[in-house]
Structures are given as C-alpha cells and as structure tokens.
Amino acid sequence: MAIKIKKFEFTNLKSFVGKYEITFNNGLNVISGHNGSGKSSILEGVNATLGYISENSTKLISKDKECAKFKITFNDGTNIILIILREPVGKFKNMYFINDTYTDIEKVINLSKQLDIKIIDNFDSNLDHIELKKSINNLKNETDSQYIVSGLRECVIEAADKVINVERLKQCKIV
Numbered sequence: 098m099a100i101k102i103k104k105f106e107f108t109n110l111k112s113f114v115g116k117y118e119i120t121f122n123n124g125l126n127v128i129s130g131h132n133g134s135g136k137s138s139i140l141e142g143v144n145a146t147l148g149y150i151s152e153n154s155t156k157l158i159s160k161d162k163e164c165a166k167f168k169i170t171f172n173d174g175t176n177i178i179l180i181i182l183r184e185p186v187g188k189f190k191n192m193y194f195i196n197d198t199y200t201d202i203e204k205v206i207n208l209s210k211q212l213d214i215k216i217i218d219n220f221d222s223n224l225d226h227i228e229l230k231k232s233i234n235n236l237k238n239e240t241d242s243q244y245i246v247s248g249l250r251e252c253v254i255e256a257a258d259k260v261i262n263v264e265r266l267k268q269c270k271i272v
Contacts, residue, residue, distance in 0.1 A: 099213050101243040102143070104170040109159040111138040121245065128247045136247040140218040142167050143245065146179045148193070148206035154181045155189040177205055218247040 101123055108116045112135055119128075119139065128136045138157075144150070145157060146167040158165040158181055167179045178194040193205050 099242075100175070100211060101172045102169055102212075102214060102245070103172045104168075105139070105143055105146070106168040106170075107139075107142050107166065109162040109165040110142045110157060110167065111135065111159060113138065114159045114162065121243065123243055126243070126245045128245065137218050140216055140245065140247050143169065143216060145181075146177055146205075147209040147212075148202050149209070150179075150191065150202075153189070154191055155183050157181060158183055175208075177208065179205075212243075214243045214245065216245045 102121045104118060104120050106116070106118045107113065110117070128139055130136050141157060142165075145154060146169045163183050165181045167181075168176055170176045176194075176196060178197070180192045180194075182190045182192070184190055191202070193200050193202055195204060195208065
C-alpha cells in the first residue's frame with residue numbers, strides 16, 4: 098500500500114489564524130482560490146511538515162502569534178507534527194514529532210522520501226499548463242500516486258480538461 102496524505106491540520110499558518118483542517122484523496126487534489134487567498138501558504142505548511150523547510154520558518158507563523166502547529170496524518174495512521182516557536186530577537190525553534198515522539202528533521206525527511214506524493218505550486222493567473230498537463234498525464238497511468246496542486250480553479254480545470262475526461266475530473270478533490 099502506497100502511503101499518502103490523508104489529512105493536513107494547521108494552526109496559525111500565515112493568514113490562517115486559528116485551527117484548520119484539509120482532507121486529501123488519492124489521485125489529484127487541487128487547492129484553488131483567488132490570488133492571495135493562501136493556496137501557496139497551505140503548500141508551504143505541508144512542505145515544512147514533511148521536512149522541506151526554509152531557514153527562517155517564523156515566516157509561516159501568523160502575525161502576532163508565538164507559535165504555529167502543523168500535522169500531517171497519512172492513510173496508514175502515521176503522523177508527523179511540526180511545531181514552530183517564535184523566540185526573542187527573531188530566533189525560532191522547530192520541533193518535529195513522528196507518531197507523537199520527538200524526533201529530528203533527518204528522520205522526517207527520510208520518511209518523506211518514501212512517499213509517492215507530488216506537490217505542485219507554481220501557478221498564477223499566467224498559468225503555463227505544461228507541468229500541470231504532464232502531471233495529470235502521469236496520473237492517468239499511475240494509480241498509486243497522489244498529486245497536490247495549487248492554482249486558480251479555472252486554470253487548473255482548463256489544463257486538466259485537455260488531458261483527462263470530465264468524469265475522471267469529477268473524481269478529483271478540489272478544495
């Protein structure tokens with residue numbers, strides 16, 4: 098069984114103050130919305146939780162908050178938690194947990210490398226459909242892959258419609 102992201106929970110992620118939860122399906126998952134609505138922020142949170150984090154993770158914490166918490170739950174029950182604490186003088190601390198046990202980022206990255214999940218976030222109003230079409234074409238032939246794509250809804254649907262039929266598109270999760 099391929100391991101996939103089942104749920105992403107987050108608290109105080111950039112402009113998202115408070116607690117939120119997104120569930121994902123197998124196959125294609127599309128996070129869509131207007132420019133500036135937080136699509137890329139959500140994918141930054143997912144990437145950070147998987148261990149792919151920038152040097153200054155405090156940029157992920159909502160303004161005026163002291164911490165942010167992210168949790169990914171996989172379809173096999175495994176979970177990864179990332180807690181980012183803002184400390185005095187612009188410093189920060191990242192704490193990772195796998196199945197509620199404190200761990201280091203290397204173990205998180207090793208776990209993440211086992212996943213067959215593609216995260217695509219480079220779409221704006223001038224969407225170049227090439228990478229999206231390529232990903233959707235791959236999805237037609239890969240039943241075990243999971244794609245999480247961020248983009249303007251109209252652009253993603255337009256690109257997807259040229260590659261897969263409408264019935265298959267209806268099976269995709271669009272948040």
